[in-house]
Amino acid sequence: MIHKVITKNEFKKFVDGLIEENQTFGPKQVDKRADGSGIYQFKEVNSYDDMDLDYTVTYSSVKNFFLPFREELSSFDFSDKGWDQTVEYRVNPRVIIGVRPCDINALNILDKILIGGAYPSPYYMARRTNTFLVGMDHEPLDDCFCESLGHDTVHRGFNLFCTDIGDKYYLTISSSKAFGFLKNVKVADPVNGDSVKFHERRKYLRDSFKTKVEVAGLPSVLDIEFKSPVWKKWGDKCLNCGTCAMVCPTCYCYGIEETIDVNLKSSRKERVQYSCNLVDFAEVAGGHNFRPLKEDRLKYRFYHHYRGFAQNADDPICVGCNRCGRACLARINPKDVISDLQMED
Amino acid sequence: MDYRLPKQDINTEPFMRQSPRYNRKDVFMRTDKAYKCEITNIVELTPTEKLFHLKILSDQERRIFEFRPGQFVMLEVPGFGEVPISLSSSSNNSEYVELCVRKSGRTTNMLHRAKTGAKLGIRGPFGTSFPMEKMAGHNILLVAGGLGLAPLRAPINWVSEYRDEYKDVHILYGTKDPDQMLFTYQYEEWQKVDHIKLLTIVEKANKDWNGRTGMITDLFKDIDIKPDDTFAIVCGPPVMFKFVCDHLDGLGIPMNRMFVSLERRMHCGMGKCCRCMVGSTFTCVDGPVFDYWSVLNLKEAI
Ligand SMILES: Cc1cc2nc3c(=O)[nH]c(=O)nc-3n(C[C@H](O)[C@H](O)[C@H](O)COP(=O)(O)OP(=O)(O)OC[C@H]3O[C@@H](n4cnc5c(N)ncnc54)[C@H](O)[C@@H]3O)c2cc1C
Ligand code: SF4
Ligand code: SF4
Ligand code: FES
Numbered sequence: 001m002i003h004k005v006i007t008k009n010e011f012k013k014f015v016d017g018l019i020e021e022n023q024t025f026g027p028k029q030v031d032k033r034a035d036g037s038g039i040y041q042f043k044e045v046n047s048y049d050d051m052d053l054d055y056t057v058t059y060s061s062v063k064n065f066f067l068p069f070r071e072e073l074s075s076f077d078f079s080d081k082g083w084d085q086t087v088e089y090r091v092n093p094r095v096i097i098g099v100r101p102c103d104i105n106a107l108n109i110l111d112k113i114l115i116g117g118a119y120p121s122p123y124y125m126a127r128r129t130n131t132f133l134v135g136m137d138h139e140p141l142d143d144c145f146c147e148s149l150g151h152d153t154v155h156r157g158f159n160l161f162c163t164d165i166g167d168k169y170y171l172t173i174s175s176s177k178a179f180g181f182l183k184n185v186k187v188a189d190p191v192n193g194d195s196v197k198f199h200e201r202r203k204y205l206r207d208s209f210k211t212k213v214e215v216a217g218l219p220s221v222l223d224i225e226f227k228s229p230v231w232k233k234w235g236d237k238c239l240n241c242g243t244c245a246m247v248c249p250t251c252y253c254y255g256i257e258e259t260i261d262v263n264l265k266s267s268r269k270e271r272v273q274y275s276c277n278l279v280d281f282a283e284v285a286g287g288h289n290f291r292p293l294k295e296d297r298l299k300y301r302f303y304h305h306y307r308g309f310a311q312n313a314d315d316p317i318c319v320g321c322n323r324c325g326r327a328c329l330a331r332i333n334p335k336d337v338i339s340d341l342q343m344e345d
Numbered sequence: 346m347d348y349r350l351p352k353q354d355i356n357t358e359p360f361m362r363q364s365p366r367y368n369r370k371d372v373f374m375r376t377d378k379a380y381k382c383e384i385t386n387i388v389e390l391t392p393t394e395k396l397f398h399l400k401i402l403s404d405q406e407r408r409i410f411e412f413r414p415g416q417f418v419m420l421e422v423p424g425f426g427e428v429p430i431s432l433s434s435s436s437n438n439s440e441y442v443e444l445c446v447r448k449s450g451r452t453t454n455m456l457h458r459a460k461t462g463a464k465l466g467i468r469g470p471f472g473t474s475f476p477m478e479k480m481a482g483h484n485i486l487l488v489a490g491g492l493g494l495a496p497l498r499a500p501i502n503w504v505s506e507y508r509d510e511y512k513d514v515h516i517l518y519g520t521k522d523p524d525q526m527l528f529t530y531q532y533e534e535w536q537k538v539d540h541i542k543l544l545t546i547v548e549k550a551n552k553d554w555n556g557r558t559g560m561i562t563d564l565f566k567d568i569d570i571k572p573d574d575t576f577a578i579v580c581g582p583p584v585m586f587k588f589v590c591d592h593l594d595g596l597g598i599p600m601n602r603m604f605v606s607l608e609r610r611m612h613c614g615m616g617k618c619c620r621c622m623v624g625s626t627f628t629c630v631d632g633p634v635f636d637y638w639s640v641l642n643l644k645e646a647i
Contacts, residue, residue, distance in 0.1 A: 021348040073377055076423040082464035083423045087378045093350035118630060119615035122377070132350055181348050226644055253619040256612045260424040267424035274618075281620065284610045285449040290623075300622070303644075307625055 001155075002173045004187040005194050011162070011169050014185045015048045015097060015134075022132070024095040025065070026051035027058055042096060053098050056141050061249030061323060062096060062103050066110065066127045069246070069273050073123065073256070076267045089123045095132040101154040101161075102146040102319040104135050106249030108157040109317050113252065123271075132177060135161040137201075139208050145335060146320035147209040153202065165197040211322070213335050214342060215306070218316065221341055222307040226299075230340045235295025237330040242275030244301070244324035244332075250317045251275065276301050302337060379421045379466025380406045385441055387461055390527050393448045394492070395457060396433070399465060400441040412436055413474035414499035415606060415634040419614045420444060421466030422459075426452035429611040429629070431496035432470060437506060442467070445495035445527065471614040473634040475604050477503050480576040481510040488517045488589050490561055490581025494527045496606050497580045505539040514539075515568055519546045519561035519585075523554040544568070561585065562592045572597035578604045579637075590637045600638035607633050607640070 006014065018024055024045055029052050031039040040055040042062060074087045107128070114124040135158040146152045154161065160178040162169040170190060173179050190198070245251035255274040260267040274281065277297045282290035291297045305318040318334065325333025386398035401407040412418075412432050421427045428450075434443035448457045459465070477500060485504060489497040497516075504514050516535065520526050526545065535541045544564045546557040557563065561581075575598055579586045586605045593603055609621035609628040621628035624644030635643070 017348040022350050078423070082381070085378055085381075085423070085466065095350070114617065117616055119617065121617060130350070177350070184348065223644070252617070254612065255618065255620070256427060258424055258426050269427075274620075276619070282610050282622075284608070285453070290609060303625065304619070304622070 002179065003190050003195075004171045004173060004182065005165070005168045005190050006171055006182075006185065006187045007168050010185045010187070012048045014182065017184055018095050018097070018132070018134075018181065019045060019047060022093060022095045024097060026053070026097040027055040028052055029055070030059075045097075051098065053136065054138075055098070056138065057100060057144070057321065057323070059323070059327070060247050061106060061321070062099055063106065063110070063249045063252075065094075065096060065131065066107065066124055067252055067254075067273065071123060071271045072268055073271050074269045076269070078265055078267070087122075089126045091127050091130050093130045093132070095134070097134045098136045099133055099158070100321075101135060101137055102144075102151045102321045103249050104133065104154045104157045104161075105146075105151040106319045106321075107133075108154075109250050109315075109319070110252060111157065113317075133158040133160075134178075137161075137163050137205060139205060140210075141322075142210045143322045143325060143333075143335075144209065144320065145211040145213045145322060147206060148211075148213040148215055149316065149318060149320040151319040152206060152209070163198055163201055165194060165201055168194065170194060170198040170201075211335060213320070213338055215316065215338075218338070219307045222303055225341050228341060230337070231295040231299040233340070234332055234337050235293065235298045237332055238277060238294045238298045239330050240277050240279055240294060240297070241329065242278045243327045243329070245275030245277065246273065247323040247327045249319060249321060249323070250305070253281075276304070298332070302334075305334075306338070377468075379419075379468050380410065382442075382465050382467055384459060384461050384463045384465065387459075390445065391525060394445060394495075394527060395448075396443055396445045396528075397456075397459075397465075398441045398443055399467065401467070402464075407439065410442075410470070411439075412442075412470035414477060414503050415474035415496065415604075416470040416472050416499075417496075417614075417633060418442070418444070418467040418469035419471065419611070420446075420456075421468065422452050422455050423464075423466065425455045427468075427612075428452045429471075429614060431499070431606070431633075433495045433498045435502035435506060436499060437502075443498075445492075445498070447492055469614060471629055473632055475500050475578055475634055477507075481507070483511065484513040484515075484571060484575040485511050486515050486517065486570070486575060486577040486593075488561065488577060488579045488581070490519050490585035490589075491521070491525060492527070493580030493582070493585070493606075494518055495580075497578065498528065500578055501535065501541070504541070505535070508539055512574070514541045516541055516543045517546075517561060517564045517568075518543065519548070519564070521547065522549045523547050523551055523556075542568070560588075562588060565592060565596070570596055570598070572599075576602045576604075580606050583607075590640075594637075600641065601636045603637040604634055605637060605640060607635060 025042045026045040027040045028043040029038040030041045040058045045051050074085050076083045076085050114121040159175040161172040253274050254271045257272050258269045306316045308315045380401045382399040382401050384397055385400045388396040390396055413436055417429050417431045419427050420430045430444045433445045446453055448454055487497055532543055536543050546564055550558045577593055579589050590603050607628050611621045611629055612618040614629045616627045616630040626643055
């Protein structure tokens with residue numbers, strides 16, 4: 001990993017260069033909440049000034065660039081002789097600017113599951129390898145708790161990471177592509193003062209977390225509290241809308257849909273993001289549902305997120321962005337559910 | 346000034362975790378691309394169950410395709426859907442595979458309308474299998490309820506082919522009524538040629554039935570089980586296998602010598618869609634075959 005510093009002016013030139021040559025996405029304010037705070041999303045941008053790089057957090061996560069809500073896995077062409085299947089997973093290269101550490105950590109977790117598993121996903125892999133990621137840190141919101149899970153800083157999974165040290169950015173370069181592109185602008189080796197500022201910034205950010213979630217021993221708490229009444233209490237509130245899974249940067253469960261095209265000559269097989277809170281998630285032919293109750297499904301989502309699966313080395317997959325908590329109409333959020341569980345005796 | 350990202354860069358950036366199969370497009374494709382097969386024969390077993398013989402069309406793919414008893418395939422009916430189906434034929438049959446399918450929903454209804462010559466796709470094989478070699482030298486109990494005989498037929502075929510490696514072999518099979526009995530045309534062969542003792546029972550008799558009526562566990566009274574020398578494979582609905590395994594546990598067969606096959610909703614077969622999760626275990630990758638001890642340790646299993 002190579003470190004450099006760049007003035008904010010040069011950085012702007014660098015970003016404009018990237019935008020000029022590539023399809024680029026960056027944070028943009030799309031709406032306002034009643035309290036005046038902005039609602040942000042990653043949108044296609046045409047210049048540096050188009051972006052709101054000082055954003056807090058996007059409503060949806062960057063996951064959607066790698067696991068789109070709906071994605072074609074293959075198509076079938078029918079003929080008199082039968083059919084032919086085509087599998088296509090190429091994507092055009094693109095740049096995403098201003099991704100927060102927790103979101104990059106979320107992608108690293110998805111990498112482990114979707115690339116590192118027994119059956120790597122070529123679709124995800126193609127999107128991941130063809131995306132140039134520029135990360136950037138920021139002060140947390142009051143309800144962010146990524147620090148509790150160790151996801152407030154990130155060491156890999158990006159091409160370039162920028163830490164704000166006043167009039168300059170401290171750059172962490174972790175790919176040859178980024179190194180090559182930076183030859184187009186003036187960058188300098190960090191001097192002592194820069195590194196001091198970098199560490200100060202890190203410490204400042206770490207100290208600004210207001211929400212803490214106690215996660216030590218959580219996997220065993222979840223195993224022990226499998227029958228806890230806490231699940232019913234929170235499950236009863238759940239509307240089974242699936243919003244939490246849609247905004248979550250690490251929820252990746254899906255369903256497959258096959259549809260015949262109107263001309264009856266071809267059909268498409270698509271992967272559609274799903275949520276384990278939706279009623280028919282575990283329903284099988286004949287109508288038997290393995291998780292018939294709201295509490296079963298809500299518990300299962302928490303179980304997956306904080307207990308982890310073998311496929312993920314039994315690590316929790318939640319990164320602590322609290323997007324689910326903010327988006328939930330029933331006010332279900334990880335912090336309250338977990339502290340309720342830990343209060344159980 | 347050059348800022349352009351290379352087109353279709355499929356090379357890993359240094360940050361990507363290297364996957365051993367990476368850069369091997371053929372392996373990639375295989376996970377989402379189905380082997381094309383032709384239906385070479387259809388046997389109507391009951392009004393709701395049919396046995397399909399499927400032959401993989403490409404010689405090369407047919408050579409690659411190998412499976413073990415207990416594994417399943419994802420059967421693709423292009424345009425309609427993909428469903429997990431247990432391999433029901435002998436694992437030594439490299440010419441075609443046999444799948445026994447019950448008509449039970451959108452995809453399987455469509456499949457039942459297919460005729461000989463139709464083209465389908467299969468992906469797989471997926472999942473864990475019954476440890477047939479470990480059972481050699483012991484008595485074997487093969488217990489099935491209803492459609493459970495379909496997955497059980499693979500180990501039955503295995504045992505028939507390597508009959509002298511096993512001691513006493515029993516098949517205990519129960520259904521709701523006599524009309525639902527599957528593979529009746531093979532019973533004589535199993536008993537006379539393969540020296541397997543077959544006992545059947547139905548819950549509700551009809552006028553043609555002169556066999557036994559009752560629950561499947563009633564059949565255990567008729568046979569002599571040596572708990573310390575017996576392995577069991579139990580296939581059927583969850584209530585049934587729990588009932589049977591608890592009974593066998595009562596007789597003293599160790600739980601890690603009883604094997605069951607779990608069924609869950611499945612959309613990928615590859616440990617990615619999470620539809621088949623039981624607690625924190627994937628039925629498609631870590632199962633469907635589990636020993637009963639592991640099943641009892643799975644949260645939400647029964
Ligand atoms: C490991 C395994 C082995 C199986 N072996 C056999 C077999 O040998 N013979 C047989 O007849 N059936 C078998 N089944 C059950 C069979 O997969 C379902 O009957 C079938 O998926 C129903 O699909 P459908 O589209 O007709 O029904 P729908 O109700 O229309 O199903 C829609 C979708 O839901 C999913 N789904 C529904 N029910 C099930 C289910 N029980 N299991 C998994 N996914 C489901 C499928 O993805 C399906 O495409 C097996 C299931 C599993 C998990
Ligand atoms: S967003 Fe809230 S109400 Fe909707 S499914 Fe998730 S937990 Fe339930
Ligand atoms: S806080 Fe919620 S949305 Fe964020 S990673 Fe955890 S579960 Fe997902
Ligand atoms: S079937 Fe998709 S994870 Fe098991």
